[in-house]
Amino acid sequence: MPPADKSSTSKVLHVFEGHPSFYCSNCSAVIALKDELISKSFSGRDGRGYLMHSAVNVRMGSKEERPLLTGVHTVxxxxCVGCGDRLGWYYHKASDQSQKYKEGKYLLERERLVKDNAWKLDT
Structure with missing residues (x-):
């Protein structure tokens, strides 16, 4: 799924009823399907994060070079298009060859999400 762009409207466009999903902790807009989860062992600005293949109902901010734990990345x-809360970041480019697998993926911060549909997530 391609990244959301800045011209996204401010209404929630995607709903995945009946599918295990992550939701915005502030407004309950669906953000990602559980099936899109790659890894639970990432770090965000405010704690732990999830690396995801895709995310929906998000608006993307400006690209910037950011020093992260694994090196400098363009992110x-x-x-959230529902409430405007920052949920994490999108990896545009990794400078280190060993980090290239992150390109085109999303880091969603755990504290900014809730999971729905009574599924288990081992921590």
């Missing part, structure tokens, strides 16, 4: 913060 853009992502925001």
């Amino acid at each position: 853009a913060d992502i925001f």
Whole structure:
């Protein structure tokens, strides 16, 4: 799924009823399907994060070079289209060859999400 762009409207566009999903902790807009989860062992700005293949109902901020734990990456913060809260970031580019697998993926901060549909997530 391609990244959301800045011209996204401010209404929630995607709903996945009946599918295990992650939701915005502030407004309950669906953000990602559980099936899109790659890894639970990432770090965000405010604690643990999830690396995801895709995210929906997000608006992307401006690209910037950011020093992260694994080196300098080109990222853009992502925001919920429902409420505007920052949810994490999108990896545009990794400078280190060993980090290239992150390109085109999303880091969603655990504290900014809730999971729905009574599924288990081992921590």
